[in-house]
Amino acid sequence: MSSGRRILGVGERPHPLDPLSAREIEEARRIMTEDGVLAAGSGRVSYLGVEEPPKQAVLGGGAPPRRARALLIDVTTEQAHDVVVSLTDRRVESCRPLDPVTDGQVPMLDEEHELVRRVLAADEGWAAALARRGLDDGAQIWLAALSAGNHGLPGEDGRRVARVLAHLRPTADSLPWAHPVDGLVAFVDLLKGTVIEIIDTGAQPIPAEHGDYHLPGAFGEQRTSQRPIHITQPDGPSFGIDGNLVTWEKWSVRLGYDMREGLVLHQLGFDGRPIVYRASVAEMLVPYGDPSPVRFWQNYFDTGEYQLGKLANALELGCDCLGEITYFDVTVTGGDGSPKVLPNAICMHEEDFGVLWKHTDPANGSRETRRQRRLVISFFVTVGNYDYGFYWYLYLDGTIELEVKATGIVFTGAYDERAVPHCSQVAPGLAAPYHQHLFSARLDMMVDGLTNAVDEVEAVRLPMGEANPHGNAFGRKATRLRSEAQAGRDADLATGRAWHVVNPHVRNRLGDPVGYALYPEGGPTLLAHEDSSIRARAGFATRHLWVTRYHPDERYPAGDLVNQHPGGAGLPAYTAADRDIDGQDIVLWHTFGLTHFPRPEDWPIMPVDTCGFALRPAGFFDRNPTLDVPPSTAQSSCHPSGTPQSTAASSCHPTPALGSPPDAQAEGSCHQR
DSSP states (O other), rough: EEEEEEEEOOOOOOOOOOOOHHHHHHHHHHHHHHHTTTTTTTTTEEEEEEEEEEEHHHHHOOOOEEEEEEEEEEEEOOOOEEEEEEEETTTEEEEEOOOOOTOOOOOEEEEHHHHHHHHHHHOOOHHHHHHHOOTTSSSSEEEEEEEEOOOOOOTTTTTOEEEEEEEEEETTTTGGSSSSEEEEEEEEEETTEEEEEEOOOOOOOOEEEEEEETTTBBOOOOOOOOOOOOOOOOOOOOOOOOOOTTEEETEEEEEETTTTTTTEEEEEEEEEEEEEEEEEEEEEEBBEEEEEEETTTOOOTTTTTOOOOOOOOOOBBBBBOOSSSEEEEEEEEEESSSSEEEEEEEEEEEEEEEEEEEEEEEOOOOOEEEEEEEEEEEEEEEETTTEEEEEEEEETTTTTEEEEEEOOOOOOOOOOOOGGEEEOOOOEEEEOOOOOEEEEEEEOOOTSSSSEEEEEEEEOOOOOOOBBSOOOEEEEOOOOOOOTTTTOOOGGGGOOOOEEEEEEEEEEESOOOEEEEEEEOOOOOOSSOTSSHHHHGGGGGSSSSSEOOOOOOOOTOOOOOOOOSSSSOSSHGGGGGBBBBBBBBBEEEEEEEEEEEEOOGGGGSSEEEEEEEEESSSSSSSSOOOTTTTOOSSOOOOOSSSSOOOOOGGOOOOOOTTTSSSSSOOTOOOOOO
């Protein structure tokens, strides 16, 4: 195994879609400080990223002004601002004060987690609540400072609030999640540094069994049966990199990164033909189903409240990625406005993916097999107790796929038989509430140009009659979605419902409009009641599909500011005008995810669960686009008469390496001994 490392950034003449460089971040901070919008000492930068130019300005091929957008808060005056900085003109271009009641709060700051610990350590009411549970000042308590949501609670209007749950850490090496201190929650004002309220519904037994899976031998000896798997590309990978532009096979894609969304794919095209202008996971929601006084508020927008992009892991060869790997460092912004490099945040490699197509023909005896391979572009984040991997796949046949991998540790409480309808018991006395992981992918489509439309396509049963005398016939129905109001749609697995994005002005050789089809998994959307607070704030999660007319300001499905927002922003507001989407410049927003009823097998750490979707060509090509893929030929080729195309390392039947070590502690391991 080997790896290369690059910096995802900008050169002397950045592409308009490139993320901000460290130099540009420092320049933006200097401009805002000199202007006075970023107060010295008390000013904090919650978010800073490139303000992408409108699509037409980028496609026009010019050099639009380079701009940055910042969300700021002054922890002394408690005033927040939405600021746009012109890096080209070196000035603050706009500065809009934010109303915490109507606009909500800027995303949470890293420093606020430590602030909560200081506030509660000095609070007598909190100390008394712990004492009632037999926990004295010497007890090691892990506090989780969590986003508060907006529930109309008295005394919270306009205040920047965190809600705090506690877990016991018996030792410094212990993981806290096995030992919830339940029946207790604190509401903390993050700007005043005070406790608003402590809710104590009564002490519950703290589960005693540990969950320290990370300690050697904690759950028995490790198995010794695994032999190593080596993935090699002696001639190197097949992709090319020019700045942030990646080319592989017939694909081209420009990599971007944002401290809120994380990995962004720009200008995704195949063989010189555009398909998607911009693709990202623009929001992620984790709503919990426990209605108890201590937990009813647990609904987390991991993108809009915590900013996934700044929480990226440093990926490790042999652990997170196998094979010939290229890593990209990314640069985000710290609370003081300084650049912060996240090493190895993006992993890119190609991998074999089994059979692409195969046929043995009885008529002439021909035998042909081609192998599929894909380009993998991924990043992993840790949000408190959960970990998420986002994997974009590009395939030889033109398929685009997103797979999200959820792992980590389920959030826990004490198991109470009264809460059985809303949680699972995963260990003795330990509960994990039911919850969902709902993602919104924003897909700014550009299928062979800017004039696109969406057809809802599904299978239909046909009645018996003169045209179907034996009842065996079935058909396919396509319905054009003509306006934004009509395009709020749900998946239907019973009919195989898919959404075809077509270009009415470009035809394939059969005379049909070229297109790409979105195939949903069709899991449950948001399960919270229609009158709930979370449903008002997360309207996007109530539908599998939304289609909007492109507007450069419409970037996030729950709105620009999510933290403590009263609701109604984002897609419900975007679609209220009911704009025409038939043959227009359109954006697809796709909700997908997991509904998690935790199992004992999910404890003490959850094996990866996956969800996602696929975009597949549907009339985009005139025929199978992989007819030019050569056979895999090597020493043990399945096509001995074919022209050699690869080394023995890619043989259909490779010879095992002699003298291989019997365990996984081999080259590239992330846990060398």
